[in-house]
Amino acid sequence: KRTGFPEVIYGEGKTTEQVVKIFESLSKKNSTVLATRVTEEMGYQVLKRLPKVHYNKTARTLLWKKNPEPIHTGYIAVVCAGTSDLPVAEEAVTTVQAMGSIAELICDVGVAGLHRLIDKINLIKNANVIIVVAGMEGALPSVIAGLVDKPVIAVPTSVGYGANFKGLSALLGMLNSCANGISVVNIDNGFGAGYQAGLINKLMNPTVKEKNKL
Amino acid sequence: KRTGFPEVIYGEGKTTEQVVKIFESLSKKNSTVLATRVTEEMGYQVLKRLPKVHYNKTARTLLWKKNPEPIHTGYIAVVCAGTSDLPVAEEAVTTVQAMGSIAELICDVGVAGLHRLIDKINLIKNANVIIVVAGMEGALPSVIAGLVDKPVIAVPTSVGYGANFKGLSALLGMLNSCANGISVVNIDNGFGAGYQAGLINKLMNPTVKEKNKL
Amino acid sequence: KRTGFPEVIYGEGKTTEQVVKIFESLSKKNSTVLATRVTEEMGYQVLKRLPKVHYNKTARTLLWKKNPEPIHTGYIAVVCAGTSDLPVAEEAVTTVQAMGSIAELICDVGVAGLHRLIDKINLIKNANVIIVVAGMEGALPSVIAGLVDKPVIAVPTSVGYGANFKGLSALLGMLNSCANGISVVNIDNGFGAGYQAGLINKLMNPTVKEKNKL
Amino acid sequence: KRTGFPEVIYGEGKTTEQVVKIFESLSKKNSTVLATRVTEEMGYQVLKRLPKVHYNKTARTLLWKKNPEPIHTGYIAVVCAGTSDLPVAEEAVTTVQAMGSIAELICDVGVAGLHRLIDKINLIKNANVIIVVAGMEGALPSVIAGLVDKPVIAVPTSVGYGANFKGLSALLGMLNSCANGISVVNIDNGFGAGYQAGLINKLMNPTVKEKNKL
Amino acid sequence: KRTGFPEVIYGEGKTTEQVVKIFESLSKKNSTVLATRVTEEMGYQVLKRLPKVHYNKTARTLLWKKNPEPIHTGYIAVVCAGTSDLPVAEEAVTTVQAMGSIAELICDVGVAGLHRLIDKINLIKNANVIIVVAGMEGALPSVIAGLVDKPVIAVPTSVGYGANFKGLSALLGMLNSCANGISVVNIDNGFGAGYQAGLINKLMNPTVKEKNKL
Amino acid sequence: KRTGFPEVIYGEGKTTEQVVKIFESLSKKNSTVLATRVTEEMGYQVLKRLPKVHYNKTARTLLWKKNPEPIHTGYIAVVCAGTSDLPVAEEAVTTVQAMGSIAELICDVGVAGLHRLIDKINLIKNANVIIVVAGMEGALPSVIAGLVDKPVIAVPTSVGYGANFKGLSALLGMLNSCANGISVVNIDNGFGAGYQAGLINKLMNPTVKEKNKL
Amino acid sequence: KRTGFPEVIYGEGKTTEQVVKIFESLSKKNSTVLATRVTEEMGYQVLKRLPKVHYNKTARTLLWKKNPEPIHTGYIAVVCAGTSDLPVAEEAVTTVQAMGSIAELICDVGVAGLHRLIDKINLIKNANVIIVVAGMEGALPSVIAGLVDKPVIAVPTSVGYGANFKGLSALLGMLNSCANGISVVNIDNGFGAGYQAGLINKLMNPTVKEKNKL
Amino acid sequence: KRTGFPEVIYGEGKTTEQVVKIFESLSKKNSTVLATRVTEEMGYQVLKRLPKVHYNKTARTLLWKKNPEPIHTGYIAVVCAGTSDLPVAEEAVTTVQAMGSIAELICDVGVAGLHRLIDKINLIKNANVIIVVAGMEGALPSVIAGLVDKPVIAVPTSVGYGANFKGLSALLGMLNSCANGISVVNIDNGFGAGYQAGLINKLMNPTVKEKNKL
Numbered sequence A, B, C, D, E, F, G, H: 001k002r003t004g005f006p007e008v009i010y011g012e013g014k015t016t017e018q019v020v021k022i023f024e025s026l027s028k029k030n031s032t033v034l035a036t037r038v039t040e041e042m043g044y045q046v047l048k049r050l051p052k053v054h055y056n057k058t059a060r061t062l063l064w065k066k067n068p069e070p071i072h073t074g075y076i077a078v079v080c081a082g083t084s085d086l087p088v089a090e091e092a093v094t095t096v097q098a099m100g101s102i103a104e105l106i107c108d109v110g111v112a113g114l115h116r117l118i119d120k121i122n123l124i125k126n127a128n129v130i131i132v133v134a135g136m137e138g139a140l141p142s143v144i145a146g147l148v149d150k151p152v153i154a155v156p157t158s159v160g161y162g163a164n165f166k167g168l169s170a171l172l173g174m175l176n177s178c179a180n181g182i183s184v185v186n187i188d189n190g191f192g193a194g195y196q197a198g199l200i201n202k203l204m205n206p207t208v209k210e211k212n213k214l
């Protein structure tokens, strides 16, 4: 197994018992364990046995790090429009942390209210990588990528109804962005975006150990 | 037939001969005749016989008005990002003119370059109705509707490739807009948007005659 | 925030507690507050604390207006075929009211029974804007737009089964209408149609205050 | 082979030579031969050798009948909105004739102009079966089925653009019709509709011979 | 209202109370009342008040006829492959009865077991109209239409999983049938097929009264 | 490279020059070379330089075998309905031959004419593997698999129009077959079916050499 | 009925009572009975009455064989990536057993961890037929088919979320595989793959009785 | 305009004259100009006037750099399976160069031939960012991401036929990858991948000037 990377459990379709066991066993042999798509019940069962684990109810994630401090400098901005996209955005945040970087969550910024975006633009611009989470028309990554010079990882969400077709509208919008510097992950895949962004920041800002190995 | 409305010919799938004949005959009994989806060849054949008709090569439209002056006050803004969307935008412009209103074309404004949009925002805000033409992710109507207090008619275009699926991405984006005050017409339907916008302005700013009838 | 516009809460995906709090807080600083997609439970919790709010069970809306009187003259027709489309039609009605206009609901009119439509045609014709709500084949807006000279805002609904594909058939039908003067909003988006129709009537029939500002 | 039925050749994807040969050979052993999707070139080659065959350029059909008179009483109405749907409507007409019945073509009737439909309604009502050909939103069968007591065979056409998706909008509209007494054939399948309508009329109004066999 | 036709209630999305009331009221003024998509609860509530109504649990239909005897001679075959398609097939059967004709249900006949089909082929051939109900690949109508000289109304069902996409595979299969004499209704629309078939048989075999009116 | 397998060139998107060169070079070092999707021009250029190669115009294939005799006993049936599916069926035939087996082509057999199928059923039953090629509703594999006890490889073709959606209807039909013993390859992929069938027969009826290696 | 083949019951949409009865009755007259899509409740009811039946909770299958020993030599490999695809893989395993062959289940092998696949490659290579079960991107069959010379039956699963569209991504991936020797069954159809693989092995390695009949 | 970034022209839908003019004018005021989707004719017209520009026929790109040397250390691997995906891969290569980085093209590596991939794995592993271009099932990014610790940008191509649906299969496959560290751009969007990869490498390995500004 590659060192320096978190072990990740995908909770969906697993029983509480399975998640608890895998989590327990992985945390013995690894320095970082992350579980995603973790129901409240799963979360509390793990917390009972491993009280040092952190459960994030909104993100539906469990995270345990031997050394909880971030090890890569700079930060990753995680941007979304509001409460509906928050679970996906928080999944990205936890994953960034599992990858050893700092995440700044900016979650009241939408295309239909540009002034709120302008207020936060410096915090976004100064990030090393920017994750943009958006449902409905999925236009936020285009607007942000037009204002910054950093890579944007876009996450479409299934938030919406009707001709949203469970996230298809946001996915297609992001894939067809007219702005440069955007790539896209699966619908609702906050984990995938956090991983890719964390990986990029790890390579941009390696630890002293990592630098020496290179 | 309802007076005060243009007669409209849809050129697609008609022969040059058919378009020429219908145009000629309609222009005898009506005060405004518009043809859309008119190929260059059709256009020049009509011009030969009816030199007062105006042919717009980009818009692929033929327009003839007994009285070429606009009869409704105010104007309709027709906004698009650039040259690719221009044929659809110009079709909207010509249709607005056929409906008796003034159209202001603003065509270098895209979501990935907000400053250019901000430069033109007053011209857009002061319109009575705003037509926004956009391909690819179709995000421009959301951004504009968030900045103005006027009805926005959004026209998705088939401009793009790959996951654009011939305009589907723009169409879905516009239908799922998180901004208020937007409605949508068919992909590449500049005519439909121009008609709806012209109709609204006609009702907002009726001629003296029309006012009296009410 | 733009004055003269209602504050709107989208209830979907929010907890009862969240909706109650936002509604309470917004109604302190605004003159009109509307919430859509409000479950019965949410509705009754708001009513308990703010008895002057009006809850519409069919529309799933909460509406509170400091001054409940309409402020724009004329009216907006909201037309649908029957009981299944009623929730969407009533959402449009409430939104029109929130925008300060009068809504006339006509809800027993379908394409397969033209005589019932003919009976109501004058009420529809005399409206300033017409909202047409329809599921299944979504043909009603075409028929109505062919009979009137007013803008039609078409709302496809997800009513139907099988090849209806959750409203896709009605949506595509409306986008491809062969009648002029139709624009379309998202599937089941009564709010969006009511908002745009209300906006158009507000601009057609401004209050004295609004007129003076112009 | 079942007697009393035409032999049918599907011209698409066949060479001119193949069509000519099959037509020639079938017309020796049968009393009715129909070919559909016949290009002009194919048509003229067949005409050269078999001058009694009738080629319909719009319908792209070749028809040869030993006895050209209709043998079933009553008639089948074939209704469409205009020139674009005419090729499909005429294919239905020729097929009805091949099946031994009379077809009445009514081709200037659309949902956005009800008065023209009303003008023709008696001719439609008195038919034994009604074929309705429509593209775009495909709403005409619903309106007609609501006015008559006869079976309606609906033919969606690929006429339109954008969100029409090559006839999908009309197809879905017709399948989801809220009117009773409608069934549907494939997009652009005038032949299929003509065949089933002809079959129904043949059974309703059998020849004396056919009656005796029963 | 057209006499000689059943009054039909679509139960989906209606409350038990609504269905009971409408059924009661319609059965006072009409000679035939049919309700479809009727849950067991609805069914038993209606039975309590109107014991002469017939509730079919599989078909989810309620049927009441002043005169329960069929009035049109001949019969309509309703064919399906097995238990899964039975609810749709029985809905067709009840509708045929509501239309005054006799329905013969043949329900153990599938394309993958031709011998069972051959065993029943005479019963199918002698029907006036044939309704074929099929899910999965939807191939049964093609096979049957190839063996008979009667109109086939094909009903795709949503029975299946995976690439069945809720009936899409059967629907597309039926629309693309290579056999002649087939038309199609919506997925799971046993009612629509029964209505169309009943209508055709009514015209083929009118009652004496009906004949005289003609 | 695995011995005993043909080298295969996919001609699509390659220039004539590229195909000629690759074919020439592969035929020096291998005992069997197959090229598919070969235009006439490509075919004749290869024939000029390598006269022992066999070009099949319908199949659009080039085949060269050092030893042209089949080396596996038994045969593979390749079944289709008619001329339109022939190119795909012949591509399968050539591929079977390239794999060292005998192919029997049966190409006038369709679901709407069962008697023709019954005439050929013994030839089909006695094959070791059966390839069934079908467009439109794609029902032929189901019917055949119900009559035989051999594996069926189904090939959907893009033959058809309208709701065929370029082979989607046949593909979905085959994937949802209610008969046992069917698997499916890509639309128009005669090569893939021939390869899989050839591979199965090779394993069922290995050469003496192959048997000894095992 | 063809001897030597299991009787199969499809549990979906049947009641427990129906499944129990059919199972009981079939096991009286046959030597092998398999039921798929069997809920736990159904399973235990059958076990109560027929204790010799084997219920597999993960596979949701019931299997009863008069003679439980495999009768065909060699084995079929059933390969999947992990716990989520296990139900489908185990359905395939049980079906292979019902067909009289041995199944080897290899279930911790995915495209993103090639070393685990390489560890198991000999077990896979030595199988007679290989069933590969995979969700998400469905890439495993391509990788495996590139390493082996045996037929691969690919089973897409509905495991995944977002742009997976309930198994569509895996299905399309498998149909478009660039590797040779792959055919595909319906999404989640472990039964179909097990049946065809079992059929192929039966023909490759017939029992002495079967050989003699040939 | 942001310095340090190339000016980019999208050639699609522009006339030769337009491309020539824009290219000429931009190259006066900028240090790097890139044009994509450039036909041969456009290419040669530009070359005539600006002989220092480099035209890549496969990539359909024009590139001009005042200083042609790469300015960022390390390199970006661009990986694809063969000749069909080469145009997209080369577009990525040119874009990487326009962004000031070195691109290593590895183009004979596919999932069905792992040994060729293993041969090149070190060249891939040592890149800073990896672009993987793949059509058909789009599985290559999953396999590569499983072997390396660098970010993978996946580019689906429209190469394939049938159920490939113009690149949809590859796109969905990549979005659903079970490997970590992958993000995706639009179908055939080599430019988008090259831009984001170049941007990441620029930030990882800034020039001395860029470092000082930070």
Ligand SMILES: Nc1ncnc2c1ncn2[C@@H]1O[C@H](COP(=O)(O)O)[C@@H](O)[C@H]1O
Pocket: A008, A009, A010, A011, A036, A037, A189, A190, A191, A192, G082, H178, H179, H180
């Ligand atoms: N939310 C998520 N979305 C997509 N993939 C995930 C997610 N969480 C974890 N994974 C992937 O799932 C793998 C673990 O799967 P498993 O072994 O089934 O728990 C991890 O290595 C990740 O690649």
Ligand SMILES: Nc1ncnc2c1ncn2[C@@H]1O[C@H](COP(=O)(O)O)[C@@H](O)[C@H]1O
Pocket: A082, B178, B179, B180, C008, C009, C010, C011, C036, C037, C189, C190, C191, C192
């Ligand atoms: N039924 C609805 N459909 C679509 N958008 C809505 C609906 N109701 C409210 N909205 C929008 O949602 C916004 C409020 O969202 P939120 O802040 O999440 O409550 C409003 O400004 C409207 O733009």
Ligand SMILES: Nc1ncnc2c1ncn2[C@@H]1O[C@H](COP(=O)(O)O)[C@@H](O)[C@H]1O
Pocket: F008, F009, F010, F011, F036, F037, F189, F190, F191, F192, G178, G179, G180, H082
């Ligand atoms: N008609 C076809 N359809 C699908 N794949 C094919 C076809 N013909 C050849 N192939 C595959 O394409 C490979 C050769 O591709 P290439 O090296 O580009 O010529 C062969 O090994 C086959 O796997």
Ligand SMILES: Nc1ncnc2c1ncn2[C@@H]1O[C@H](COP(=O)(O)O)[C@@H](O)[C@H]1O
Pocket: E082, F178, F179, F180, G008, G009, G010, G011, G036, G037, G189, G190, G191, G192
């Ligand atoms: N899991 C399954 N997926 C698809 N088809 C199945 C499955 N299990 C059984 N079948 C088919 O269903 C038939 C039995 O259906 P039934 O008579 O409804 O129980 C069997 O002969 C099989 O062809």
Ligand SMILES: [Mg+2]
Pocket: A144, A145, A146, A147, A148, A149, A150, A179, A180, A181
């Ligand atoms: Mg940027």
Ligand SMILES: [Mg+2]
Pocket: B144, B145, B146, B147, B148, B149, B150, B179, B180, B181
């Ligand atoms: Mg606004």
Ligand SMILES: [Mg+2]
Pocket: C144, C145, C146, C147, C148, C149, C150, C179, C180, C181
């Ligand atoms: Mg109108």
Ligand SMILES: [Mg+2]
Pocket: D144, D145, D146, D147, D148, D149, D150, D179, D180, D181
């Ligand atoms: Mg009727």
Ligand SMILES: [Mg+2]
Pocket: E144, E145, E146, E147, E148, E149, E150, E179, E180, E181
């Ligand atoms: Mg027939």
Ligand SMILES: [Mg+2]
Pocket: F144, F145, F146, F147, F148, F149, F150, F179, F180, F181
């Ligand atoms: Mg079989």
Ligand SMILES: [Mg+2]
Pocket: G144, G145, G146, G147, G148, G149, G150, G179, G180, G181
């Ligand atoms: Mg292989």
Ligand SMILES: [Mg+2]
Pocket: H144, H145, H146, H147, H148, H149, H150, H179, H180, H181
């Ligand atoms: Mg990796």
